[in-house]
Amino acid sequence: MAIQDTFIDPAGFSPPGKIRPTQWLVSLRSIEEVEIAAKYPIDILDLKEPQHGPLAPASAELWLAAAQSVASLGERAPKLSAALGEPDEARTVSGDLPTRFDFAKAGPSGCDSAAKLVQMWDDVRDRLPATTELVAVAYADHGAANSLAPESVFELAKQAGLGRCLIDTYSKNGKSTLDHLCPERLSAIHKLASQLRLWWALAGSIRIGDVDWLGQQNVRPDCIGVRGDICTEDRTSPLCETRMSLWSNRLAKN
Numbered sequence: 001m002a003i004q005d006t007f008i009d010p011a012g013f014s015p016p017g018k019i020r021p022t023q024w025l026v027s028l029r030s031i032e033e034v035e036i037a038a039k040y041p042i043d044i045l046d047l048k049e050p051q052h053g054p055l056a057p058a059s060a061e062l063w064l065a066a067a068q069s070v071a072s073l074g075e076r077a078p079k080l081s082a083a084l085g086e087p088d089e090a091r092t093v094s095g096d097l098p099t100r101f102d103f104a105k106a107g108p109s110g111c112d113s114a115a116k117l118v119q120m121w122d123d124v125r126d127r128l129p130a131t132t133e134l135v136a137v138a139y140a141d142h143g144a145a146n147s148l149a150p151e152s153v154f155e156l157a158k159q160a161g162l163g164r165c166l167i168d169t170y171s172k173n174g175k176s177t178l179d180h181l182c183p184e185r186l187s188a189i190h191k192l193a194s195q196l197r198l199w200w201a202l203a204g205s206i207r208i209g210d211v212d213w214l215g216q217q218n219v220r221p222d223c224i225g226v227r228g229d230i231c232t233e234d235r236t237s238p239l240c241e242t243r244m245s246l247w248s249n250r251l252a253k254n
């Protein structure tokens with residue numbers, strides 16, 4: 001899958017017409033997993049605790065250990081991201097995030113109006129380290145989360161000065177983002193992100209076989225986020241290195 005439009009890249013905006021590969025985000029829950037993941041060409045290591053919810057935070061101790069581990073990799077260090085939980089928890093824990101983290105994301109559940117969502121983003125941004133970029137999260141099953149539809153989240157993110165959005169699922173019940181959002185809608189969201197010059201990531205029970213299908217549907221996210229599909233069983237089970245190699249080979253072809 002090649003990105004041929006003009007998008008933001010991690011360092012800023014790509015020049016028009018530049019083709020670049022889809023980035024790969026992997027969610028991790030322990031320092032052992034961070035060390036395994038460091039062997040693969042992962043763009044973003046995302047710390048979260050899958051047992052406690054879709055975007056539950058890892059412990060502050062793990063944040064610190066991951067920051068130290070990634071710093072030791074020098075120039076080949078991937079970016080670091082942290083899930084902060086849903087709004088109340090995100091407001092509480094965001095002040096503890098080490099400055100080494102490039103990105104943080106807060107779940108929007110319960111933010112059923114533009115005012116509530118923007119207020120939550122403002123509160124969290126006020127507490128995060130100045131160098132950590134807040135990523136707007138939209139849930140594909142937003143009705144279950146009592147939050148706004150992805151299109152509204154993307155528009156509001158742009159207005160609020162956020163440059164990145166991630167779509168995930170609130171319910172981790174086997175239904176993927178692709179079950180909740182039809183191809184036409186995902187393609188329209190891709191176009192919207194392009195028009196707004198937003199970097200966007202697609203997550204939510206995405207399987208490796210979905211990568212080809214997405215390209216065929218003209219859905220070309222800047223980044224694909226995975227957890228369940230690189231585990232031995234469900235998303236709370238250990239990492240499966242065979243599956244990580246499959247993903248890494250598949251994304252290398254993009």
Ligand SMILES: O=C[C@H](O)COP(=O)(O)O
Nearest residue numbers: 027203204205225227228
């Ligand atoms: O941010 C990405 C998520 O952790 C994806 O998790 P999942 O593939 O298990 O839905």
